[in-house]
Amino acid sequence: MNTSAPKTFFSLGFAIALWLAAPALHALPFADTVVSFTPGNSSFPDSIYGVEDDSGGVYTGRSGEGVFDARAVTALDGAVLGLGGSAGIPGSIILHFSSGEVVDGPGADLRLYDTLSFRDGVNVEISADGTHFMNALFSAGDLSYFKCSLQQPCAADVDIADLQLDAFSYLRITAAGNIVQGFPEAYTLDAVEALHYRSTAVPEPGTLALFSLAAVGLAFVRRRND
Numbered sequence: 001m002n003t004s005a006p007k008t009f010f011s012l013g014f015a016i017a018l019w020l021a022a023p024a025l026h027a028l029p030f031a032d033t034v035v036s037f038t039p040g041n042s043s044f045p046d047s048i049y050g051v052e053d054d055s056g057g058v059y060t061g062r063s064g065e066g067v068f069d070a071r072a073v074t075a076l077d078g079a080v081l082g083l084g085g086s087a088g089i090p091g092s093i094i095l096h097f098s099s100g101e102v103v104d105g106p107g108a109d110l111r112l113y114d115t116l117s118f119r120d121g122v123n124v125e126i127s128a129d130g131t132h133f134m135n136a137l138f139s140a141g142d143l144s145y146f147k148c149s150l151q152q153p154c155a156a157d158v159d160i161a162d163l164q165l166d167a168f169s170y171l172r173i174t175a176a177g178n179i180v181q182g183f184p185e186a187y188t189l190d191a192v193e194a195l196h197y198r199s200t201a202v203p204e205p206g207t208l209a210l211f212s213l214a215a216v217g218l219a220f221v222r223r224r225n226d
């Protein structure tokens with residue numbers, strides 16, 4: 001009697017179920033919502049904040065000097081928002097993870113991506129409620145380095161291990177330290193990624209069904225192997 005065929009079938013079913021469920025479980029958690037954006041003041045009347053699109057057609061939002069579009073900072077695609085702020089008030093943006101929160105894990109927990117030219121200075125504050133923020137990172141930047149790109153992003157990492165906050169879903173990014181002048185001015189943010197994340201979203205029915213299928217398949221395979 002050939003018993004290998006059913007086993008193979010259920011193993012395959014289990015593998016497919018896991019494969020289908022994986023994208024839903026491990027979708028890259030980028031900050032997906034812009035709560036507010038306050039452009040900085042510029043010492044150059046014609047070189048201010050705005051969106052620079054170097055995505056090669058991937059980004060479909062608006063771009064240009066003096067333009068703000070939330071889509072520029074909610075996907076890692078080579079489209080960036082220059083916050084502005086070479087004179088007076090530095091530009092500042094508040095972002096939110098709407099379906100979960102960043103938590104503490106080994107090493108860095110949050111990563112900012114600057115993918116355009118200069119390694120601009122930046123200050124990062126985090127908040128659990130969107131109202132009370134605490135300092136989490138200051139990076140002075142380095143304007144002698146100007147090779148930040150989508151292929152080789154300039155990352156700014158935040159580790160919350162030593163902060164008195166176990167989890168957060170809001171962050172405020174403010175131009176600071178060394179600020180480049182000229183469009184797009186100051187810190188050029190592409191996207192913000194959670195490296196350690198706890199989802200608060202309810203799994204979709206489809207995902208649950210796939211898990212059930214996987215569990216049944218696994219139980220069946222184990223029984224046959226006993």
Ligand SMILES: [Ca+2]
Binds near residue numbers: 080
């Ligand atoms: Ca982007």
